[in-house]
Amino acid sequence: MSSGSGSAAFARRDGALCCEDVSLVEIAQRFGTPTYVYSRRAIERAYEAYANAITGRPALICYAMKANSNLAILNLLARQGSGFDIVSGGELARVLAAGGDPHRTVFSGVGKSEAEIEQALRADILCFNLESVPELQMIERVAARLGRRARVSVRVNPDVDPSTHPYISTGLKGNKFGVAYADTLPLYRRAAQMAHIEVVGIDCHIGSQITAIAPYVDAADRVLDLVDALGREGIHLLHIDFGGGLGIRYRDETPPDPATLIAAVLARVDARGHGRKTVMFEPGRSIVGNAGALLTRVNIVKHGEQKNFAIVDAAMNDLLRPALYGAWMDVQPVAQRTATPITVDVVGPVCESGDWLARERELAVEAGDLLAVLGAGAYGMAMASNYNSRPRAAEVLVDGSSMHCVRQRETVEELFAREAVLP
Numbered sequence: 001m002s003s004g005s006g007s008a009a010f011a012r013r014d015g016a017l018c019c020e021d022v023s024l025v026e027i028a029q030r031f032g033t034p035t036y037v038y039s040r041r042a043i044e045r046a047y048e049a050y051a052n053a054i055t056g057r058p059a060l061i062c063y064a065m066k067a068n069s070n071l072a073i074l075n076l077l078a079r080q081g082s083g084f085d086i087v088s089g090g091e092l093a094r095v096l097a098a099g100g101d102p103h104r105t106v107f108s109g110v111g112k113s114e115a116e117i118e119q120a121l122r123a124d125i126l127c128f129n130l131e132s133v134p135e136l137q138m139i140e141r142v143a144a145r146l147g148r149r150a151r152v153s154v155r156v157n158p159d160v161d162p163s164t165h166p167y168i169s170t171g172l173k174g175n176k177f178g179v180a181y182a183d184t185l186p187l188y189r190r191a192a193q194m195a196h197i198e199v200v201g202i203d204c205h206i207g208s209q210i211t212a213i214a215p216y217v218d219a220a221d222r223v224l225d226l227v228d229a230l231g232r233e234g235i236h237l238l239h240i241d242f243g244g245g246l247g248i249r250y251r252d253e254t255p256p257d258p259a260t261l262i263a264a265v266l267a268r269v270d271a272r273g274h275g276r277k278t279v280m281f282e283p284g285r286s287i288v289g290n291a292g293a294l295l296t297r298v299n300i301v302k303h304g305e306q307k308n309f310a311i312v313d314a315a316m317n318d319l320l321r322p323a324l325y326g327a328w329m330d331v332q333p334v335a336q337r338t339a340t341p342i343t344v345d346v347v348g349p350v351c352e353s354g355d356w357l358a359r360e361r362e363l364a365v366e367a368g369d370l371l372a373v374l375g376a377g378a379y380g381m382a383m384a385s386n387y388n389s390r391p392r393a394a395e396v397l398v399d400g401s402s403m404h405c406v407r408q409r410e411t412v413e414e415l416f417a418r419e420a421v422l423p
């Protein structure tokens with residue numbers, strides 16, 4: 001299995017599924033269900049897989065924190081020297097609260113507001129990844145008002161097909177992301193003229209859950225063409241950011257490991273004479289995806305007319321990926337049973353037919369059993385909602401043989417604490 005997947009984080013011991021040295025049965029007893037469980041070791045190993053691939057050269061790994069923004073996880077990564085890729089002012093506040101370094105933080109996203117730009121300028125972040133002319137103008141305006149210079153990089157849309165799910169491919173012409181390839185040079189020329197803008201880099205991000213190297217190499221070459229063209233005009237960049245998007249194994253995918261991906265990209269950078277520029281990567285899913293599982297309990301086993309359902313206490317509001325993308329996620333019984341498996345759909349209690357976590361799995365399940373949805377560390381809790389007035393799950397971080405609650409389960413009262421009725 002590819003390194004960086006953190007797959008060793010969850011393994012059976014005497015039949016019981018464990019996270020590192022802690023049994024998931026124990027976690028359920030202590031913290032209840034549904035609960036997200038993360039492995040410190042898996043997160044750190046996944047980060048190291050990136051960090052080790054760039055040692056000895058100017059480089060920065062910026063964890064794309066939208067994948068999982070729990071403060072404890074951000075803090076672990078900050079302690080390892082990771083930078084951060086943020087997409088909102090809220091995420092910047094989390095970086096600061098978690099002890100992350102704003103000077104290692106880049107701000108991505110198509111719709112930054114003036115308030116967010118101001119917040120980021122005051123925090124003196126490393127750079128804004130620009131996505132349009134109006135955004136450039138907005139940043140210039142805010143920077144002028146604050147008497148600062150904003151460092152910017154242009155997010156180029158390299159128009160390569162990453163062959164992934166349409167909702168998570170971002171580098172094609174029809175996407176809302178990035179600046180069209182042909183518009184890039186004019187945008188740089190404009191930026192270079194502005195008094196409160198300092199052009200420092202270029203970046204791209206072509207999609208998510210990418211399992212091949214070729215699209216990255218193609219995108220890298222397209223980006224390097226622009227770096228060369230800019231250099232000929234006297235616009236010299238300090239860094240090149242190749243984005244994130246490396247896939248993980250959910251089922252039978254065989255993504256390259258970070259070292260292989262980075263080596264392929266760096267080979268292009270070096271071959272084209274840009275080896276002294278800082279290279280950056282923005283991994284999200286591949287840092288935390290396989291380091292997390294959603295622990296849930298079977299409430300009811302319902303034998304329907306055509307199908308059997310294991311109705312569990314986690315639902316689409318806790319883990320949206322199956323409902324949103326039709327994603328396949330591995331569901332494992334926490335304790336292995338000897339009973340004959342039946343074919344079941346694992347579904348939640350939410351009033352939507354789209355509320356399912358897994359379909360047509362062979363599982364020996366009974367009411368009261370614990371199940372673990374693996375590969376749930378990325379875009380799991382981060383996308384959770386309160387639909388159906390369901391409090392969001394607890395989050396537990398396992399470190400060897402100890403477990404730490406890193407987010408308490410929400411209470412129902414908290415859900416409507418900010419609401420009011422008419423007088």
Ligand SMILES: *Cc1c(COP(=O)(O)O)cnc(C)c1O
Binds near residue numbers: 208209243246285
């Ligand atoms: C989401 C995102 C990432 C991370 O993508 P993953 O697939 O989780 O690695 C990186 N950069 C940008 C700009 C993003 O929007």
